[in-house]
Amino acid sequence: MSGRWLVGKATAALLTFAFVIVFNFFLFRVMGDPTTQLARLPRATPQEIQKLKADYGLDRPLLGQFADYVGDTLRLDLGVSQTTRRTVWAEIKDALPWTLLLVGTGTLLATVLGSWMGVVAATRRGKRADDGLLGFSLFTYAAPEYWIGIILIILFAVEIPIFPAGQQVTPGAEFSSFIDNALDVANHLVLPATAMTLMLLGQYFLIMRSSMVDVLTEDFVTVKRATGLSWDRVVRRHAVPNALLPLVTLSAIQFGAVVGGAITIETVFSWPGLGLLSFDAINDKDYPVLQGTFLVFSAGVILANFAADCLYFYLDPRVQSK
Amino acid sequence: MSLLEVSDLRVHHRGEPIVDGVDFELGAGEALGLAGESGCGKTTTALALMKLLPPTLKQSGRLTLRPPEAEEPINIEKRTEAGMGLVRWRHISLVFQGAMNSLDPVQRVDTQIAEAIRLHEARPKAKEVRERISELLKTVGLTPGLGRRYPHQLSGGQRQRMMIALALACRPSLVIADEPTTALDVVMQAQVLQLLENLREQLGLALILISHDLGVLAETCDRIAIMYAGRIVEIGSVDSVFGAPQHPYTKRLLESLPVIGGERGLATPIPGGPPDPGEMPEGCRFRPRCPYAAERCLEDPRLREVAPGHASACHFAPWSEWPAPAAPAAAEGKG
């Protein structure tokens, strides 16, 4: 067993992240003229602007600014929000758990449901169940996730009011126990998590289906049946574990989409995560927050990619001995 | 009493015959070779014997298995899928062509052998299973430690031996080996064939060996059946079929074999190709390619005994000598 493959992946992840930092710096300090960030003080005198620039370190040479920026970023000093005057990191720290909850639930449900649907479709290829699932997942793939979210609100929060239309807890509610609190959050989670699941389902389904179709043509499937294993057991014990491997690698590509979905879905459901935070930052032109959320989103996706690589390493013995 | 009796086995794919009325018997401990060009229905026959064909292929015909330890003969054709689960591997096992993909790549090989043993034996103890596996590995000439490996960590030859160990796991009375040596180099081929032969002698296994390589079959088998376009055209002992072939197709197959040390004549390939299952020629299926084809060949020939224990499906059999062919009939026939 050699871990060199994993070390290579880790190095690549670190390099990608380093590039994110460089990119982020140039994007906001160079391309986006920093003085526009100060434009919310329209009546500021040149002296005041000068002082602000000095405060932000904008009067120093670029390289020095960059060094400062890298140091600050690594110390999680991401600046101060221009609307709330709290530190960006404090804002992010509050929002992150909510996003993880939403994204985690959605991804988990979509993986389980999508791969189950993929197995069903692949073992019934060309039959009605296969066509139906294929049509359904193509539709959910093509439909904008925030639109699905809005429709869920109309259906299950307005027309048949069984779930709350937004936010993470009932405003003003006081909970006698942690369990009550958790149940209330779960109740609020249903619709946004459904939207998230529907958005991701199609891709997972298509990947699992084609992967299963591939595996089922392999010789070892025939051999396993020849040993007397029932078809169901061959599928469950041998075909599915093999078909899951491509799902793991290919699902890494999905993480970018997950983040995009977090932004729009959180906006629709006023879910107080990173997505809503960056949506508010867009509208308020709150650049430090926008920059911070972009950084965290990128780091999250890179980390998730690396986690997928680790999982793959663990699952596929062929990689381990490479 | 024979171990396996196949009578009128047919396999259809959307109405087109892939295997078209195959009959043969196999004695306990006997080795039967099944030869023919690719696409003649050899592998389909093998899979049909275990009812492993994909659902698009429909099979019919009687398959009777009489394993020594069973009191009643097993009528395979009447078994349901669940019932086949008890027959497969317990009585008949399979060594597939291309050992590359015959084992699950993400499971250790001993886990896979243990799975087969556990499936067919009532609650074996873990220790017994472990001992059985290391014994099996020793039988096929592998060190027991190799069982802890994944398939990709084994060489091609090791993998094929592992496959044979797996095939022996439930002590079947019949092993079907479909091109077991095709993916191996010559040295490995010889070793694996030698192994199969030894096992047959030691364990009293019956063997159906499928190969397009007549040389391999001649070395390993007692009897040989030649298939053409979904039918057996000649069957008999290896000596008599190789010594005095009774079907023009067999004759041509043997002629196209290179003879080591023999006079190196021009290897004569058989003109034309095997017919498409959708458009089988009328009468004898080899007729369009046969240099001896005549009017009579438009009638369907039946497989009949032409010498003791030697049957041929040629109207003109028994052939005592093979005249020089007048003109190849292939020119006028289609294909």
Added chain:
Amino acid sequence: MTEVQTAPDAGTPVVAPAGSSAGDRSVRELFLHTWRGRIGLGIVGLFVLTAIFGSLIAPDDPNASSLAVLKGISADHPLGTTEFGSDVFSQLLVGAQVSIIVGFSAAVISAVLGAAVGLAGGYFGGWTDRILDPLENWFLVIPTLPLMIVLARLLSPSLGVLIAVIGLTSWAGTGRIVRAQVLTLRERAFVERARALGAGDLYIIRTHILPNTLPLIFANTVLIVAVAILSESALAFLGLGDPTRISWGTMLENAFNAGAPSAGAWWYVIPPGLCITTLVLAVSILGYMLEEHVNPRLREHR
């Protein structure tokens, strides 16, 4: 036999060349003689026509406000009215334009960029590849919507900015595919022969590499049209659309901000989303069909 094995001397195409008559004919057949192709092409055609003539056939001025605010379906307003009393149906017709323009233009930019980077990296290898490959990887890994948001926010939103931003962030997939294809082509006998005969790089790229890569680029571009349409609508929904134009995304933004969901104003919400979904679905189906056609290995899977 598929196109894969044709004409070994004319340069053994790995995929059916788009320019050849055989390739063209079968693409035409693919689209006109299969029901999937006909439906896909029909829907896309309908939306393109709507984009061109939408403002002419719209029954109302899409921006005209009236007192009939957020009213449901009526004879005057076949799809009800907006929060300003404008006609939803007219907005829907006019809104097709942005999706079509942004979708196709951004896809073209993405295709050109992806093809250029993929070709350069794959063909020249060495340092060119060592710089371009990580760049490509980076764009593949980085979450695109946040990147688009940041770029669109820094530049002020307009149709051109949207096209540029979407095009600039979605080329990496194409680049990856093109690079892989070029890498295999570069080792082919006909390219080596041309090089041995003294042909220049540009000549080889133009006559051997590009013709064998174009079908792949084309199929991929069609799929990117779908992605671009979805991206535009998401950006518009987040308030980063061109403020001077009506698009399905901005309609959804306005509906959402005006409280249409809680008012149960489904006539304002469902049509724009359904239009996006239908158009994306139709384009994706065409893209998948092309991809399958170009890459026969995929054929058995779907």
